[in-house]
Amino acid sequence: MMHLILRRRGARPALLLGALALLAPATAARAHPHIFISTTLALEIDEEGQLTGIDVTWAYDEMYSMLLLDELSLDPDFDGILTDAELEELDGYDLNWMEGFAGDLYVTAPDGQDLALGPPEGLGVTFDDGVYASRHRRRPEALPEADGLVVKAYDPTFYTAYDLQGGVSLSGPGASACELNVTPPEVDDAYEELAAELAELPPDATGYPEVGETFADTIRIRCGGSE
Numbered sequence: 001m002m003h004l005i006l007r008r009r010g011a012r013p014a015l016l017l018g019a020l021a022l023l024a025p026a027t028a029a030r031a032h033p034h035i036f037i038s039t040t041l042a043l044e045i046d047e048e049g050q051l052t053g054i055d056v057t058w059a060y061d062e063m064y065s066m067l068l069l070d071e072l073s074l075d076p077d078f079d080g081i082l083t084d085a086e087l088e089e090l091d092g093y094d095l096n097w098m099e100g101f102a103g104d105l106y107v108t109a110p111d112g113q114d115l116a117l118g119p120p121e122g123l124g125v126t127f128d129d130g131v132y133a134s135r136h137r138r139r140p141e142a143l144p145e146a147d148g149l150v151v152k153a154y155d156p157t158f159y160t161a162y163d164l165q166g167g168v169s170l171s172g173p174g175a176s177a178c179e180l181n182v183t184p185p186e187v188d189d190a191y192e193e194l195a196a197e198l199a200e201l202p203p204d205a206t207g208y209p210e211v212g213e214t215f216a217d218t219i220r221i222r223c224g225g226s227e
Helices: 013-023 062-071 084-090 187-200
Strands: 035-045 051-060 105-108 121-128 131-138 150-153 160-171 178-183 218-223
Touching: 035 150, 035 218, 051 062, 051 105, 051 160, 062 131, 084 121, 150 160, 160 178, 160 218
Parallel strands: 035 160
Antiparallel strands: 035 051, 051 131, 105 150, 121 131, 150 218, 178 218
16 A cells, blocks of 8 residues: 655655655655645544544545546546546545555554554545545544544655645544644655665665655644643
8 A cells, every 4th residue: 555745845746756866866766755645634532532533534646546547447538527436436446455554544642552543434535626535534443542642644665645735623522622733744854864764775675765754744632731
């Protein structure tokens, strides 16, 4: 699977790829993102202050959206409008995950422990203005206290680039007692880390350096006036 960040800061994919090529021409093609996803996250808090679910929207870049239509032989008249049947064929396309795939969504407890999320529950798809977007919900396997949780959306391999252009929000009966703090990544530092990882790869390396987290926004939930 695939799926990161940069466009919210005004960097277009072509500019990002060029920057990575300058960092390490011999290996950058294997490490730069190939898919760009504008992400929306809606975090649900219950009356007891527990995180009960996260609604995720993935809006894919226009290039990937076009390639997807071509791969599935959809929109044969090229008018950019999909029929209900075509949308139904797209529904769930990106939710057929391989075993062990984390969905490029990570929730960490205050003690640093990663929290397990259940499988994706599809919430439908759209295709508007040349952009394929899908929605799904992830539920924690055990309901954690929302206060102090850290949420990140990223692809560890940096094959896919996620941003938070769609925004992050809180919902549910306990949302009013909580607030969100979003810290953007230090992009310059992330580039330096990526360059260091690339420099250590042998010429015949086939894997991606797992630097995706360094490009991820950090979302922290604070509830009940906690610091």
